[in-house]
Amino acid sequence: MAKLQISQILRGDIPLGASVEVAGWVRTRRDSKAGISFIHLHDGSTFHPLQVVAGQELSNYELDIKRLTSGCAIFVVGTVIPSQGAGQAVEVSATEVQVLGWVDDPETYPMQPKRHTMEYLREFAHLRPRTNITLAVSHVRHSLAFAIHRFFHERGFYWIHTPIITASDCEGAGEMFRVSTLDIANLPRKPDGQVDFSKDFFGREAHLTVSGQLNVETYCMALSRVYTFGPTFRAENSNTRRHLAEFWMVEPEIAFADIYDDVTLAEQFLKTIFKAVLDECGDEMQFFADRIDKNCISRLESMITAEFARMDYTEAISHLEKANVTFEFPVRWGMDLQSEHERYLSESLVGRPVAVINYPKDIKAFYMRMNDDDKTVAAMDILAPGIGEIIGGSQREERLDRLDQRIEQLGLIKEDYWWYRDLRRYGTVPHAGFGLGFERAMMYATGVDNIRDVIPFPRSPGQAAF
């Protein structure tokens, strides 16, 4: 392992005159006829390159250094010196350059030192980490994920590893991927012709999870403050810049809490994690501001400082009805808010993030707590300027009779939920939680407008390469 990261040298951690060893991949090489070559080297620790100055006195100057092209891997021994040129404070004067790996056909090396389209880079998911944009995304992704864990850890939450494979058919949040070891060319059949899943690996139908919420609620009813953070799968045939078949989701669940506690938690959560990104990824965020979305920094700053507004759904509808704006989708009580409505509320009406609370029961899930009016449930969405819904959550129905009512009303099968119902039979308490799509948060933070570019290996309909 190389002793130093390039970020340490550029940050000024290493005194001038110190001898160093660095290793990385060549981005560009420029030659001076005076017999000096300038190599811009990256090792992924920062997207600023280290300038390595290699002169003709090196024994392999003509043989190796003059043949370096973009993408070659090298190991360098040298001295940290002040740079004579503009563009960097320090550079490394090489006393030894070893070529670890050549690029075997420089003309067709896909990652050229120039601007590529995001679509092109997606075709080279194995090489795009070598680009500035993907490097910056990787740094922010790490920082954001770490900040999420830190936020919960510091507040006494426990990270619960809910299962990826689920045999419960009660998740009901859209199409699921089947998990099976049956021979699909020769399926076992029951007498009535149905596939006999008792012969399958788990002895019953199994799928990839669409949410860890129901599982994490069980741990909430023992550890009080818990969360999940892991991959989630949806087999929906939705081909948009906002959807993936495999994505990561964060789902905290808090006991002895109501919908207002939930909103408060969500507000603190968003502010804390985005502040961490600004604090830890200044260079990366500046890069996004320069190249991708000039508003990304100010958007996060206002998210961090503004106090979130709170508003009942019913109140939101009346604001929308009074709005001097023509909406594509007409406004009426009982409808789900469309993206245009969400943006009006947060951008035009209140000008900051707003939590909309207490939605009509008919547009929300069975597990959300029924309000006293019998028409709305204690659900909440956090709407943010520039994106719309970023978080959705609810207080959960903790009363068994009301939960059963909802299961029945929605035509669900009570027995399927036996263990979920048990939580209401044995020491039930008010509790609440919310969900955040991790990649949606990444898009919000970076301004990268296609979700496939904020995850290393995107999976979407027809796309599972790499």
Add this chain to the structure above:
RNA sequence: UCCGGCUUAGCUCAGCAGGUAGAGCAGGCGGCUGUUAACCGCCGGGUCGUAGGUUCGAGUCCUACAGCCGGAGCCA
């Protein structure tokens, strides 16, 4: 899944009144320079997404298909 757009050299694109392709970057060679996605010159490189059709002739018009992109729906 529905609607719209795009698909020309390794990459980014131009070609548009249909007559058999061009630039920049990348690559090679040479020149110049403590250079900064350097600069200057020369060179190699394309059966114009696929399959049909119209036409004397199609990258350029028509049809189908595929892939990608955007929007909608669904949602995170």
